[in-house]
Amino acid sequence: NAGVTQTPKFQVLKTGQSMTLQCAQDMNHNSMYWYRQDPGMGLRLIYYSASEGTTDKGEVPNGYNVSRLNKREFSLRLESAAPSQTSVYFCASRWGQGYEQYFGPGTRLTVT
């Protein structure tokens, strides 16, 4: 049972490049989430998918897009990376409201 997996683990981009962060869970969870974590700012929600087929903006959605590919997979895309998007990105999932949430190991992204 792998839980929540994320790829890649590390990535360096140049300003203006695009990339997609991948996330998958094998716990049959309905809800999936993307967060970024920055020093002094804590964890901030970028986008989430409460159930397959739905996505919603979180606190800091600008510059990002998401796709809920199926129940298992939820990807985060940076169309034109900016240095302000240098951060650690975490994917998480849970069965639904009120249930335990689980996190992936994170992707460390640096934009130069």
Next chain:
Amino acid sequence: KQEVTQIPAALSVPEGENLVLNCSFTDSAIYNLQWFRQDPGKGLTSLLLIQSSQREQTSGRLNASLDKSSGRSTLYIAASQPGDSATYLCAGSGNTPLVFGKGTRLSVIA
């Protein structure tokens, strides 16, 4: 809008001490309160989940309590060990995604 606060931001204690980490939230209409541990450079590991109908949960040396009326949760760690050194985050949600505090960085000194 739910806001979650954790005080203090950092705490250093000698090994063997019992300690309490504090978490406060602004909206008492929460479904659950979850405590996490994060080691440097790692992801978040779930420690305890307290449902809104519960007052506390226990796992080993950890005990978490929830008081919705006062908007507070505490994480009690008994007989602390150097391996408990990490950042501890609390998060709560109503009919919304989890909102996180900024965490308390705990150092247990041998």
